[in-house]
Amino acid sequence: MFDIRENLKKLPDSPGVYMHKDRLGQVIYVGKAVSLRSRVRQYFQKSYQSTSPKVRALAANIAEFEYITCSSEMEALILECNLIKKYMPKYNVLLRDDKTYPYIMVTTGETYPRVVKTRRIRKDGNRYFGPYSDAGAVNEIVDLFNSTYTLKRCPAQKFPKGHRPCLNYFIGQCRGMCCPEEHAVNREEYMKNIDEIIQFLSGKDKPLLRRLTDRMQAASKTMNYEEAARWRDAIRAVKALSETQRVTMITDKDMDVVLAVKDEERSFVVLFPVRDGKLSGRETFQIQTDAEDTRRDMVAEFIKQYYSQWAVVPPEILIEEELPEHALLEEFLSREGRRVHLTVPKRGDKRALLNLTRRDVAEMTKTLAVRAETKRERQDAVRREMDSVLEAAGNPRQNRNEPIRVESYDISNTNGVDSVGAMVVFSGIDKIRRDYRRFKVRTVEGPDDYGSLQEVLYRRYKRAVDGDPGFIRLPDIIMMDGGLGQVHAAQTVLNAMKLDIPVVGMAKDDHHRTRALVFGDGDEMDLRQHPVLFRYAGTIQEEVHRFAIDYHHQLHGKNSMHSALDDIPGVGPKRRNELLYHFKTIDAIRGATEEELRRVPSVTEQVARNIYEYFH
Numbered sequence: 001m002f003d004i005r006e007n008l009k010k011l012p013d014s015p016g017v018y019m020h021k022d023r024l025g026q027v028i029y030v031g032k033a034v035s036l037r038s039r040v041r042q043y044f045q046k047s048y049q050s051t052s053p054k055v056r057a058l059a060a061n062i063a064e065f066e067y068i069t070c071s072s073e074m075e076a077l078i079l080e081c082n083l084i085k086k087y088m089p090k091y092n093v094l095l096r097d098d099k100t101y102p103y104i105m106v107t108t109g110e111t112y113p114r115v116v117k118t119r120r121i122r123k124d125g126n127r128y129f130g131p132y133s134d135a136g137a138v139n140e141i142v143d144l145f146n147s148t149y150t151l152k153r154c155p156a157q158k159f160p161k162g163h164r165p166c167l168n169y170f171i172g173q174c175r176g177m178c179c180p181e182e183h184a185v186n187r188e189e190y191m192k193n194i195d196e197i198i199q200f201l202s203g204k205d206k207p208l209l210r211r212l213t214d215r216m217q218a219a220s221k222t223m224n225y226e227e228a229a230r231w232r233d234a235i236r237a238v239k240a241l242s243e244t245q246r247v248t249m250i251t252d253k254d255m256d257v258v259l260a261v262k263d264e265e266r267s268f269v270v271l272f273p274v275r276d277g278k279l280s281g282r283e284t285f286q287i288q289t290d291a292e293d294t295r296r297d298m299v300a301e302f303i304k305q306y307y308s309q310w311a312v313v314p315p316e317i318l319i320e321e322e323l324p325e326h327a328l329l330e331e332f333l334s335r336e337g338r339r340v341h342l343t344v345p346k347r348g349d350k351r352a353l354l355n356l357t358r359r360d361v362a363e364m365t366k367t368l369a370v371r372a373e374t375k376r377e378r379q380d381a382v383r384r385e386m387d388s389v390l391e392a393a394g395n396p397r398q399n400r401n402e403p404i405r406v407e408s409y410d411i412s413n414t415n416g417v418d419s420v421g422a423m424v425v426f427s428g429i430d431k432i433r434r435d436y437r438r439f440k441v442r443t444v445e446g447p448d449d450y451g452s453l454q455e456v457l458y459r460r461y462k463r464a465v466d467g468d469p470g471f472i473r474l475p476d477i478i479m480m481d482g483g484l485g486q487v488h489a490a491q492t493v494l495n496a497m498k499l500d501i502p503v504v505g506m507a508k509d510d511h512h513r514t515r516a517l518v519f520g521d522g523d524e525m526d527l528r529q530h531p532v533l534f535r536y537a538g539t540i541q542e543e544v545h546r547f548a549i550d551y552h553h554q555l556h557g558k559n560s561m562h563s564a565l566d567d568i569p570g571v572g573p574k575r576r577n578e579l580l581y582h583f584k585t586i587d588a589i590r591g592a593t594e595e596e597l598r599r600v601p602s603v604t605e606q607v608a609r610n611i612y613e614y615f616h
Contacts (some may be wrong), residue, residue: 015069017070019067030089082308084304104128108126141237145197216228315341320354335523406477407475413452439460441456452538458493594608
């Protein structure tokens with residue numbers, strides 16, 4: 001057993017990092033100290049515990065502690081950042097969901113760099129931009145660059161002689177860098193494109209817009225209107241992504257503005273990047289705090305956690321007030337060799353910029369408050385209506401203050417082929433996408449939706465009964481996409497597994513709109529009398545149908561490609577690729593004569609006959 005009193009005596013009087021753990025051995029707090037001996041002992045002194053409720057709660061849960069000595073306070077700060085990121089301790093101020101924020105990576109270490117979305121930064125010589133809180137915007141800009149500049153997309157760096165390009169080349173989305181013998185690519189021109197992309201990601205959109213405009217006009221002059229339209233669409237997309245760049249300062253320096261927002265309901269930090277003297281966006285990051293954590297604490301912890309993982313730090317960061325350990329944080333930010341200043345501007349352009357961003361944040365907070373109130377009202381309305389459904393089903397909830405957890409299932413197939421099941425999860429009106437699951441139907445043959453549904457439900461709840469962490473949480477209610485038949489199919493599985501979970505069906509009318517909820521005894525709840533439930537059930541039904549259809553199309557598309565070529569005797573991966581390279585499409589192969597098929601170098605007379613007979 002860990003003896004706290006004895007281990008306190010052994011603490012060194014040197015800089016380091018300490019980790020407090022609870023009775024289960026989980027790290028609940030990480031801190032740094034100039035003197036480990038003095039700092040750690042404080043937590044066990046009543047005079048220090050009385051300073052705040054947070055310290056009292058933390059001290060009450062400390063069962064043991066560990067420490068790591070460091071050579072300097074700076075080394076301790078860096079280690080503290082890394083350990084907080086690793087353990088996400090309960091009592092630290094945390095940048096929430098830090099790992100989920102995407103970056104844009106330009107693989108500058110490659111001969112032909114790629115532009116890709118990533119969620120992890122490595123010290124690999126590549127350029128990283130972000131993190132961005134809007135993953136949709138990241139996908140949009142990455143797609144824009146790849147399609148506009150026809151960039152290399154595959155990660156491979158070496159290709160065997162005679163390698164054939166992939167589908168992206170045939171549809172004009174790649175220049176064919178994998179086949180230099182046949183498709184010479186001007187690397188100097190390619191790198192100019194990459195430089196334009198890097199400038200744009202750094203907040204400098206003028207060079208990119210100028211180049212895109214020149215290309216659009218050049219294409220228009222040669223009456224290549226299709227290409228001109230492509231450049232025009234690219235210009236619109238770039239301007240749309242840059243529309244937040246609305247303030248120009250006298251200086252052309254790069255800097256960040258970091259502000260914290262904290263009220264009774266939310267805590268977040270807002271980052272405004274300024275590039276070339278222009279406000280170039282706004283990123284919002286949720287922060288996990290306690291009631292007594294101040295905005296200064298939030299900004300200080302955000303700076304440590306955000307910039308510890310982001311290699312490019314601007315030379316200046318504007319903040320509203322001096323931070324704890326201000327000088328140490330500046331030294332921490334300057335550790336790559338370039339001086340970084342944490343500035344609290346009092347007057348001039350920088351103060352005006354700070355005031356502007358604070359007003360922007362105030363407006364954003366008002367909007368968020370209105371949205372939150374609207375969502376709260378919708379959540380309450382859905383909870384009340386769904387509790388009435390549970391009562392009608394004979395399974396009222398004990399805790400009616402929590403959002404109701406709903407699972408919904410659907411089956412999708414094409415005439416019984418490639419049958420799949422989909423499960424979506426809602427907590428009240430919120431989609432819980434991390435809990436979505438999809439199933440490939442294994443034991444049922446042909447178009448048997450009831451049998452497929454029972455297989456999917458059995459596999460899902462068997463894993464729950466077996467204690468699988470990914471399936472262990474059970475819903476308050478199951479809402480089936482279908483009527484009484486689907487409800488009875490589900491109840492049969494649940495009864496066999498001795499699970500008491502209510503099931504209702506979502507029946508549609510002749511116009512494919514959800515018209516009623518169907519209970520196991522055949523009773524129906526007419527949703528025309530319940531507009532809140534009508535919208536809610538419709539949303540769930542559309543979502544589970546979409547999820548099932550998407551998976552079916554994905555699986556069916558793969559299998560269709562397989563059956564079209566790979567099942568033909570004598571056609572392996574190499575011949576398949578050569579056939580696609582020569583004919584471009586499956587339809588063209590299907591329509592080719594035996595003589596035309598034999599023109600492909602690797603296709604023999606017998607293979608040509610096999611292909612022709614397969615399609616005819």
